[in-house]
Amino acid sequence: MSDLPIGARRLSPSAKAGLSLFARYATILGLAAMIVVFSLLSPEAFPTFNNFINVLNQASLAMIIAGGLTLAVIVGELDLSIGYAASLHGVLVTGLIVHDKLPIGLAIAIVLGLGALVGLVNGLIVTKLRVNSVIATLGVGTIIVGLSFAYSAGVPIVAGVPEGFLQLALGRWLFGIPNPIIVMAVVMAALWALVERTAIGQEIQAVGGNPIAARLAGIGVDRIKILGFVISGVCAALTGTLLASRLGSGTTSAADSYLLTAFAAVFLGSATLRDGEFHVLGTFIGTLIIVFGFNGLNIFGAPTFSQYVFQGAILIVAVALSSLGRMMAES
């Protein structure tokens, strides 16, 4: 009898299709509209190749951390530790290079490994101890802040950062394109392929869609959730490393604000092209919207307070759009 859920037929199919179409493309239209408006308002500063490259470059760090977060939210969990983790890893990588005189490559490899470890810890706490992921990652994040202070006493590591490490974020090793853009493109393409095109990606999507059904279909749900956290952790470490290189210092709390940006991007992304479903391409577009927004505000010299207003408002709008999309998909 009630095979269709309540509300399924309340809207006419054509109205529903129209609304859904609008919702799916609303974010992309928003991005386009933003670019057009900024271009008209500031024809000499905004719509230039250099500015676009600059925006993409700025967007890259947020994009990588948001891309990682996307994996955590696809498997149905939230990872609030990413901002703090990125800050800690930025401090650690600088410390390893400056104080411990480790080769740059090795230092980065260690930090990425530690990022995976943080993700593993998050994942184990959530799946084995059955702690809600908001609480688990908030707790782990706070512990990370503590570790970061313990390591650096809150004093930025500035002196003695080698040029080689700075070149990581500032260099243009391929086709004159800033390195962070290249790294971001590789990471996002890999994440996209993983989720959309591999067998494990299907399991990731299934676990996010319905963990009970996924488990009874023979999928190792805990394993997949842990994987989501690990990827989120590695991406946070990568963002932290690139940020330290860009700033030329390891600073406690430098990357904390990426947490909100990443969440806003991920939720905006879920309302993009699909009905409230988290996906990597969506996160890509979501991040662009936010970073272009910030860039526009900067160009027009908008006061600092307005950037916070923008960030908070866009987070709420993003989540609202996302749940609206999901509501329509379920009806």
Add this chain to the structure above:
Amino acid sequence: MNDSANRAETLGSPPFLSVRSVSKSYGGAEALRGVSLSVSSGEVHGLVGANGAGKSTLIRILAGLTQPDGGDILVDGRRVVADSPQVAGRLGMSFIHQELAFVPGMTVLENIMLGMPKKTRLGVVDWRAIAKDVAPIAGRVGVRAPLDANAKGLSTAENWLVNITRALVLRARLIVMDEPTAALSAAEAERLFSIIRDLRRSGVAVLYVSHRLDEILELCQRVTVFRDGRSVAELAGTELTRQAIVEAIVGGVVDAPAKRTSARVSGEAALSVRALGRAPRVKAVSFDLRKGEVLGLGGLVGAGRTELARLLFGADRPQTGSMTLEGKPFAPRSPADAVKSGLGFVPEERRVEGLILTKSLAFNLSLANLQSIVFHRTAPFISGARRRTLAERAIRDLAIRTASAEMPVGRLSGGNQQKVVIARWLASKRKVLILDEPTRGVDVGARAEIHRLIRDLAAEGMAVLVISSEPEELPDMCDRALVMAEGRIVGELAGAALTRERIIAASYAGAVERQEA
């Protein structure tokens, strides 16, 4: 049987509810194309029809959840417009749905009174006074749980009783029941029937929607049949037969299902279970499931059958006993383990446990077959072509009715959703397939197809274990049936002894009974 059916009408007063030529379309799709039916006070009126025939739409209209495009609804002979659930309630109509809603943290009494105005004393809700009013009604309906018990512990059956109590407290004159026995055991259903008969005697009208024709024939004085959005037959008195109902539902003559033979069952055990137990629902269960066999597992809801299935599939771990799969020790630590060993499981609640509703049919099908649709094991990228082939083959083999393989599975009908869950396990040959209530809430046609499918799988050598709460279903489908009661296997029936009556008797007896053909 039919004495009171038209009592009200013969006395010259109009029936409580009349629906006249009601139509409703959604966009281009006509859900109702002019349906009519009437329900008199003191009548149990059956409403049957295949999934998608328009029963749900009519119920939604009556409940004030949606508005008809045309036609009239009359209550006590007066035209009414029920444009909200509140108005429908004031008109004296109460609705009890398939999937019952209640608040687990609240008491039974609080659930009964949910959303109703309550007696207060000094501005504080006076639960004691309310309980005094409600207790006799609850007692009449047969609610055994104390009113101050937490509703969380209630069985589905008790929930129905709580909801009926609620309807009576609301002074409902018509209670619409949508698939009331879908989740009830035979004993609980019997209790519900006697309560429905009591309701009828006290002048309450009941609109009884069900796929189960046995119940319809037992309870109803009149039956309206919907087909493709039309009311195609109203049967009463001597016309009211199973044959007539089925023909009206299907729109043609139906052959009796072929009775199966058990010749091809080999003696070899696929799955052997010895003294398996997990407190409190499964106690020292032993049996052999043989290759090529359809083994039924009957019994009352709550007898421990689903819990047993979960042990077999590794969803829970047994506390005692052991299993062997094709002679080798088998102790799955998770469903993933069980799948690796060659088991498949079709869970009871397909929407909650079986499917990812927002994902496509192809996606849902491929979940247990990911290794078969990747390009190569070492580079596990999904091949779109292989995924499509897998889906198209399942759609063809199981006659799944869908616009395409990319249709979100949540939009399919119940029977087709069930086929998707079953089909998931067919592509990769399973040694053992466990199905928990595979035909619940599925229409007559799809049910027959699922039965045939299960028999075909066994014919290919698969060992199939089917849990069903419908005693009439097991003899049609199974070579042999076990009956569980209170966590133990209390009966084994095969051959001529495998009948509906014996299954029911064993479910209640609780005594050990073993009968072979």
